[in-house]
Amino acid sequence: MTKLFLTSYFAEVAGVIGDFDERIEGKRVTFIPTASLPEEITFYVEDAKKALEQLGLIVDKLEVSTASTGEIEDKLKNNEYIYVTGGNTYFLLQELRRSGADKILLEQIRLGKPYIGESAGTVVLSPNIAYIQEMDNPDAAKNLESYEGLNLVNFYPLPHYGNQPFKDSAELVISKYSNEIELSPFSNNQLIAVIDGEVETWSAVS
Template sequence: MPRAFSRSQGGCLICSEASKGAGRAVLIPTAGIVSRVKLPVGLHVKELARLGVTTQELEISSASHSEIAQAIRAADIVFVSGGNTFFLLQELKRSGADRLIAEHVAQGKLYIGISAGAVAAGPDIEYIKPMDDHRKGAGLRGDFAGLDLVALSVVPHCGDILFGKAAQRILARGDARLDLRALTNRQAIAVRGAQTSTVASRAHYRRQA
């Protein structure tokens, strides 16, 4: 079974305490609803399938709380794809999915975040404003606390044609409160307990030892 993935699009964060036997993923594409960039959600599904992982798509902005709880409970992997981080976090909090995800990851489920999904996993998302329109998450009312699954904060898309300049501004400005980690579109950062490692990928996902 896959223990870690790296993706050649958007920067990726993998957080796991125990991921052996992971064969079912719940894919949350919500961040992409308001994104100006078309996101390859179908490609995520296909590439996970190559690793023997079946996928259930869960749109948390329209699903009921019971549907969200059931889907997360049944999955071994919580996969959160990219788009607008502020809209994503707004919907995670509004639906209660934020608490459910945190509880299940603490119990050992694998979390994979692409771009916005990686940013949302950290302690706070305000730093990503130069890259994402925070007005898309007006319902947050200034509460930018993230899922707090990891202590670090991913800065995705470094060197990217569309978002590279925004990533540079974020890194240049810095944030004394946060442990900012720069990722290109061909890198992932794996977090397992207190250990972190950056993984380079030449193409798509790959299985790690």
């Protein structure tokens, strides 16, 4: 059973995921902050870490850009959850591929391990990430040879819809790509849950 929780800003919707899985406390989550490395603004990384800990999860950091193959394999296979932060989607995809973490991550998700993505960690699951260049700078990933995503969903999540500072760039993505691909815009107060192929949009209580 595939379990994907796709968020824009995880800290705002963390409680919704906690409601979904009452047995979350005490489990370990592989925390991948790689996408944030090229970014100047990274407050969301610490916000996510605190939100996961408040849910009762044990946060086990995995920086795939520097980790060994053995460390990547050990953490992704043995921890009960996978969490990937926001940041630059192109850099994230580059490092997942370069390190081989993409293959292990996909294997574990298909075996039923819950995956939580935030912004870039959400977009990277799409069939192709070229559409997000209005939000993210592709130049952050000089060695990325293809924009083909991890292709775990058949739609194109568009995070931060209606939220600053991405309000204008999200609208630009819609105006450029809405006739070409199946965009799924959602705000910081929402998440897209994909449970065994069934797609639902959930909202956090304000």
